[in-house]
Amino acid sequence: MKNKKMTYILLAGVVVVWGLIFLRIYSSLFSDSKEITSSKPVIRGKQDFxxxxxxxxxAKYRDPFLGGIHISSNSVGLKEKVNKIKSKPVVVKPKEPEIQIDWTVINYVGLIKNRGSNKNVSLMNIKGKEYLMEEGVVEDGVxxxxxxxxxxxxxxxxxxKFIKRN
Incomplete structure (x- = not known):
């Protein structure tokens, strides 16, 4: 009996909350006043924002590496240092064109395990041909x-590159 009473109380609370929500929505949609009021007056004119x-x-602080007081240099000295750094010629090496490799010609079909010798043999499809390959074997450039x-x-x-099984 105790659970039923609590259910009815909670159900009544939910109905009241949703009723208030719908009442506010209804009153805001169908209200006659279209005027927006502001609590702060708007002041127009020249303002210096x-x-x-x-x-x-x-910056007089102890240098943690040298142990002495750090003396900051003036801005003229900094500008001269920056100008010296910028005046060095920069040599840019031309990039060699990167070779695009078509990895779609290599497919991993499956793995075969020999129980007698405990060796794994992979079944590979390279350029349309199937090969049985062990580790270290080269077939058709792969x-x-x-x-x-x-x-x-x-x-x-x-x-x-790692190639996943199809």
């Missing part, structure tokens, strides 16, 4: 580095 702030940094259950690590055109 940005005031120039002047300050000077005093070297098999490592066998895994779901992928193999191969080297092709000097680049290494």
């Amino acid at each position: 940005f005031k120039k702030d002047t300050f000077v940094l005093v 070297k098999l580095i490592k066998n895994c259950k779901d992928s193999v690590k191969v080297v092709f055109c000097g680049k290494e």
Whole structure:
């Protein structure tokens, strides 16, 4: 009996809350006043929003590496150092065009495990031909580095990549 009373009390509370929500929505949608009121008056005119702030940094602190007091240099000295750094010529080496490798010609079909010798042999499809490959074997320019259950690590055109099973 105690649970029923609590259910009815909670149900009444939910109905009251949703009733208030719908009442506010209804009153805001169908109210006659279309005027927006503001609690703060709007002041128009020339106002100085940005005031120039002047300050000077005093960086007199102990240098944690040298142990002495750090003396800050003036701004003229800093500008000269920056100009010296910028005036050095920068030598840019032209980039060699990166070789685009078509990895779609290599497919990993599956793994065969020989129970007698405990060796793993991968079934690979390279350029439309199927090969049985062990680790370290090179076939059609593709070297098999490592066998895994779901992928193999191969080297092709000097680049290494893991290829997942189809």
